[in-house]
Amino acid sequence: METRNGDSPATAESWRFKGNPDLNRASDITIRGVLNVLQQNLHKNGPRPVIPMGHGDPSPFPSFRAAAAAEDAVCAAVRSAKLNGYSSTVGIPSARRAVAEYLSRDLRYKLSPEDVFMTSGCKQALEAIITVLAAHPNANILLPRPGFPAYEARARFCHLEFRHFDLLPENDWEVDLAAVEAIADENTVAMVIINEGNPCGNVFKYQHLKKIAETARKLGILVISDEVYRDLSFGNNPFVPMGVFGSIVPVVTLGSLSKSWIVPGWRLGWLVTNDPNGILKSHGIVASIEGFLNITSDPVTFLQGALPQILENTPNDFFDKIKSTLKECSNILYDRCKEIPCITCPSKPEGSMFGMVKLDLSLLDGIKDDIHFCTELAKEESVIVLPGIAVGLKNWLRVTFAVEPSSLDDGFKRIKAFCERRMRKE
Template identity: 25%
Template sequence: MHHPPLPTRESLREVRYDIRGELSRRAHELQGQGRELIRLNIGNPGAFGFRAPEHLQQAVVAGLAGADAYTHQQGLPAAREALADFHRRRGTPNASAERIFVGNGVSELIDISLRALLDPGDEVLLPSPDYPLWSAATILNQGRPVYYPCTPEHGFLPEPAAIEALITPRTRALVVINPNNPTGANYPPELLRVLVDIAARHRLLLMADEIYDGITYDGAEFNPLAPLAGDVPCLTFGGLSKVWRACGWRVGWGVLSGDPLVIGDYHHALDLLSALRLCANVPAQSAVPAALDGPETIRELTAPGGRLHASRQAVIDACASSRHLSLVAPAGALYAFPQVVGDAAADFDDQRFALELLEQESVLVVPGSGFNVPASRHFRVTLLPDAATIREVFARIDRLLERMAARVAERRVA
């Protein structure tokens, strides 16, 4: 007896996550056949030889003896106290342990925070390009993503007038990803103040994805949103994954700020949803105080002479020397988002380009359309490989783009 296929949730058809999607599955197949690939699709420091700092590892080991039981649904008290102190120093208004939620990475908290906010059909303002989890979590929580453009012509920074033009009575939140994934844009305080003003006038929740807050280059200065937001409701996300190179530990946090009378019900909703999943990974939360109060370790990597700085410079140099690529130099985060230009961009399909690059040159990147960019001529690479690997990658990319440009020229002659 044959049963029909088990149906799945209809809205999953609208969800994409190209970072670990079909291209990544094809890469696994090729590796299974013995092909050596250079994978630049995921910002996963541990896969490129980075380690979480020693003092964080020691803190986890020291905390193991007391980590067998569930902890509070909002997180380990010592971790939340350390986070409250950190955010008070940063200027987050009314920062306290009671307003902090620790999750199994920021990914889980994004899902919980949208589930607590949205009724079916409610709208969330997201940047385009976005980190695609934001779109997916909005759709799966029955909301509707509405994209505000962040174009290379504008340095990948949002234009406030374009955001305001998209607001409707169903708009509930404005998401800000700063420093930005995938573009590396770093938002100036003047722009952030205008975004706060928009949120205040339209009674929106600000959702600040600041997981890359300690990763900036060449004098760029990170500006947190919550201190500028003041009484405007703001939920700020951070974690151990990137600045402290501990992705696999799955420790993220959300810090709720704003007028207590306005955020009270939302706080209770977050608390309920946190309780339903019992608690976040307890052993790894022991590293939070050590991370926030211990020695600073990211600057030696992002400063001139550091590995991340050198890899970023290798991307900038490669794009500058290529007739096929244009780049807005990333000011922060762990990625670059080059654009294909000239003859190679004629009839360009970013998915086909990424597949040809994988099949022909053994390099895996993420096409720009995976970040909800319409008619994309972009692709994303991570800055985590060393500079020599970056140079090799872009030599291969340029070889493919030369072939693509030659095909266009041949068609023109024909």
């Protein structure tokens, strides 16, 4: 066979293009990648509905309906016909101003709209700051373990070295600050905290956050504070934004509407520089954030246009109801774990939508590890739970409790039945 010009067709070896292997590996270390594998192992012919206790999207459940004020604001923004054009790459001015005012309520200083950058969800905010910090070839960033694997995936893609510090389950998942100092070096540029905690459901106390700030200042690094679950604390510890300590250490706050307003599909987030001393600007971080946003897609304009009304008009009783339901579900998780010998929840979740549960494989017959446990559970009981290895802790489980309370209770009954069948006879 010949081509039109008489030459032989090109062999596979002669083509000059190929896929990016970093992207192929990225799907293996994301929560969605792991959950997709578990979905494929569901028992397809079972009569019982699937109970999704592995992902952080409670929006399908009646108890977690989005705020009517938010829905009304979006409809009004669409119908205004004023938001059909392109946005500024850093965000619509009214949206930036609204976020600055919203976050300033909890701070000792006032944020400016210029401190706020609108993003397509918190994920793009994460991607922006990780990409910005990957400027130097030897730089490294410190990440919590367990944590949110998107930070690792993005760092790996940007060829930014990452190192892990542990969260301590025996101390309500506080940061091991001695470990932070031990693994940092002259090339460390930042550390990440997630408050309220994903995957642990912890809420950091004021004094612990202050120690984190002081440690970061000592090391000369900035703090990236992922606060996508802010205002969902329902235990004894009130939520404290890391920006409170912006005068001690520069803080980059990441957030979004997704979780607190139960609208993860809206993909509207923000990146905020809490830096009253101007350190981030003088070191080129702010200019680099702007540069990143100049080459990426902007968040949807009508959602940005609706944001001031959403932040201003959502009534407190909406959040009170959500937190009350989350507290009920957290109690179910904690109490039901006590009834199952092979799993232990070291501390009751007090915020976010997740709890970490430790597996005791010595009590189970034929279960090799947490991935095997979750795969067999999906096959036999149609319950999806995330294996802990996906968030950095092997032979643990991350359990999402932001589901309908009755469904959560049913899910734990199925987990208990599964474990009883698998218990070692001796």
